[in-house]
Amino acid sequence: MLAAAAAIKRATLNADPPTGSEESDDEVGHSWTVFLRRLIQRELPIEHMLPAREPAYVGSWVYVFGVVTIAALILVIASGMVLAFFGPQWWNVSPQGHFFNSLHFWSVQMFFVFMVLHLWGQYFAQGWRDGRAATWMVGVVIFLASVVTAFTGYISQQNFDAQWIAVNAKDAVNVIGAGAFFNVLNFGQMYGLHIVLFPLLVVGLVAFHVVLVRRRGVVKPPEDAV
Amino acid sequence: MDRRKFDQGNYFRGIPTAPYDLIKEISIALVVMLVVVLALAFVLSSPDVPPVTIQSWAHAAPLDFLETATTELQGSSFTADYGPPYNDGTGQVQTLGPLQPQVWAGIHQLVDAPQADVIGPLQLASVGRPALRAALSQYQQASSSQQQSWLDAYAKLLPRAHVSGLQVTVGPGEDGPLNTMMVALLADARSGALDALLMHSGRFYETNYTQALLFLGDGNYFANLASKLKLNGSQWGMMNETGSYPGQSWLWLYTLWYQLPPFNSAGNADLLVVLVMGLLSTLLILVPFIPGLRDLPRWLGLHRLVWREHYRFLNERSRQRR
Numbered sequence: 001m002l003a004a005a006a007a008i009k010r011a012t013l014n015a016d017p018p019t020g021s022e023e024s025d026d027e028v029g030h031s032w033t034v035f036l037r038r039l040i041q042r043e044l045p046i047e048h049m050l051p052a053r054e055p056a057y058v059g060s061w062v063y064v065f066g067v068v069t070i071a072a073l074i075l076v077i078a079s080g081m082v083l084a085f086f087g088p089q090w091w092n093v094s095p096q097g098h099f100f101n102s103l104h105f106w107s108v109q110m111f112f113v114f115m116v117l118h119l120w121g122q123y124f125a126q127g128w129r130d131g132r133a134a135t136w137m138v139g140v141v142i143f144l145a146s147v148v149t150a151f152t153g154y155i156s157q158q159n160f161d162a163q164w165i166a167v168n169a170k171d172a173v174n175v176i177g178a179g180a181f182f183n184v185l186n187f188g189q190m191y192g193l194h195i196v197l198f199p200l201l202v203v204g205l206v207a208f209h210v211v212l213v214r215r216r217g218v219v220k221p222p223e224d225a226v
Numbered sequence: 227m228d229r230r231k232f233d234q235g236n237y238f239r240g241i242p243t244a245p246y247d248l249i250k251e252i253s254i255a256l257v258v259m260l261v262v263v264l265a266l267a268f269v270l271s272s273p274d275v276p277p278v279t280i281q282s283w284a285h286a287a288p289l290d291f292l293e294t295a296t297t298e299l300q301g302s303s304f305t306a307d308y309g310p311p312y313n314d315g316t317g318q319v320q321t322l323g324p325l326q327p328q329v330w331a332g333i334h335q336l337v338d339a340p341q342a343d344v345i346g347p348l349q350l351a352s353v354g355r356p357a358l359r360a361a362l363s364q365y366q367q368a369s370s371s372q373q374q375s376w377l378d379a380y381a382k383l384l385p386r387a388h389v390s391g392l393q394v395t396v397g398p399g400e401d402g403p404l405n406t407m408m409v410a411l412l413a414d415a416r417s418g419a420l421d422a423l424l425m426h427s428g429r430f431y432e433t434n435y436t437q438a439l440l441f442l443g444d445g446n447y448f449a450n451l452a453s454k455l456k457l458n459g460s461q462w463g464m465m466n467e468t469g470s471y472p473g474q475s476w477l478w479l480y481t482l483w484y485q486l487p488p489f490n491s492a493g494n495a496d497l498l499v500v501l502v503m504g505l506l507s508t509l510l511i512l513v514p515f516i517p518g519l520r521d522l523p524r525w526l527g528l529h530r531l532v533w534r535e536h537y538r539f540l541n542e543r544s545r546q547r548r
């Protein structure tokens with residue numbers, strides 16, 4: 001144990017005796033930490049992540065959809081946290097729980113409405129132009145991941161809909177072989193996926209998507225139409 | 227050295243900019259969205275139809291319950307003959323030519339329907355019930371051809387059976403110990419005990435409802451309820467939900483295929499639809515690279531509407547320059 005700890009320290013703190021307090025060019029050239037720092041500074045400068053000005057065409061209403069989708073997602077997560085905190089019985093037996101269930105439900109509906117509007121908006125704006133294909137592709141993956149997440153949520157409701165959806169959806173899951181490890185009739189598994197792994201996936205993908213957008217800035221309108 | 231292949235300064239040269247507060251925008255969006263969602267939740271609530279239980283099934287449709295349990299024991303129910311991932315049946319296995327992922331993936335959630343739905347629960351419940359115990363051991367010690375002939379006889383008697391309370395009166399027939407077993411099963415179902423017995427795993431904690439849900443799904447009662455609520459597959463069931471709520475409307479395309487030929491009559495409809503949706507999803511991901519798909523929006527020209535102001539500005543500027 002101690003030997004391993006010492007080895008880690010030897011590999012990471014490699015100045016003996018201790019030197020001054022300035023970063024020297026030589027150390028900086030070999031530092032993994034500085035490599036990551038420079039990568040972020042180069043690719044994701046903070047002025048691009050959080051700019052004070054935007055191209056004037058960003059005033060168009062089409063840009064509202066993406067932002068509103070984020071807002072809805074925040075509410076989905078917040079209401080979901082309340083539901084998760086009090087646990088599965090709560091939302092079925094208490095009026096307060098049912099109310100938060102409704103909040104979660106409508107946040108999800110809004111999330112999808114605006115995500116789909118955003119998707120169509122980006123399609124007609126051809127938002128993948130000028131090296132932004134990755135932004136589009138991550139966007140579609142978010143959409144698909146959200147559909148699966150919502151599906152596990154419907155199954156976790158513990159009401160008639162949950163029973164019926166699980167029993168009917170199992171066939172489509174089973175025929176592609178996914179039923180072997182993704183059992184829609186197993187509440188424990190679906191609930192765990194719904195409240196932990198899938199939300200992490202969706203939120204992580206959204207963060208990545210937004211960083212991709214900010215890195216290049218909002219795509220220019222096509223010039224063909226002038 | 228500039229390692230940046232893409233330079234925002236270059237890219238946006240000549241484009242007019244304006245002060246823009248992203249964080250303020252998202253904050254306002256959040257507040258507005260919160261108000262909308264609160265209003266929707268207050269006014270419209272959310273779907274809340276209570277789940278069906280084995281108990282409610284046995285009370286509302288005792289004959290259907292008995293018939294379903296009999297098919298489980300016969301091995302002729304959907305579940306008993308399903309195939310992977312539940313058992314080695316073949317009834318619900320879908321393939322497409324050489325493509326049989328369901329079979330390749332194998333059996334992973336073992337459900338042995340006769341044992342899981344009837345024999346197992348009855349064994350647990352037979353303690354202190356000598357008549358049931360005797361009937362069970364008579365059934366289990368019989369040859370399987372004897373069991374089948376009892377089952378066939380009982381299945382023929384059931385449609386004309388008379389159920390009142392816990393009493394099931396069947397006409398005379400060669401059904402051996404079956405009526406004793408089934409009357410006991412019905413009693414346990416009605417008392418609610420069977421709901422628990424179906425979940426019995428020998429461990430204390432249990433969150434896996436596979437057996438109970440499959441059993442429920444095999445009966446007509448559950449499907450009839452869903453049909454009344456307009457939730458069947460042929461009624462766009464996958465995306466609808468109880469009440470007049472929007473449901474999973476984002477599944478509209480997925481659900482659409484089930485309504486159309488050849489899918490609506492194909493034995494392997496699920497596999498076909500999943501494959502089609504997989505293909506379409508891949509196409510959607512790859513839109514930026516697919517000629518035609520990526521050009522369509524340019525031909526349609528909706529972006530001229532989206533960025534009307536911008537194009538007006540550009541026109542203005544080029545006119546001034548001339």
Ligand code: HEM
Nearest residue numbers: 063066067069070119122127128135136139140143218219
């Ligand atoms: C949770 C879902 C999503 C969120 C929160 C989200 C958020 C955003 C935001 C805030 C922007 C900045 C510009 C704007 O607001 O319009 C953006 C840009 C973009 N989004 Fe999304 N998005 C999501 C899903 C999608 C989907 C499903 C697609 C398409 C399939 C997509 C494609 C794009 C593209 C191509 C851009 C770049 C636009 C440009 O450079 O002008 N996004 N997204």
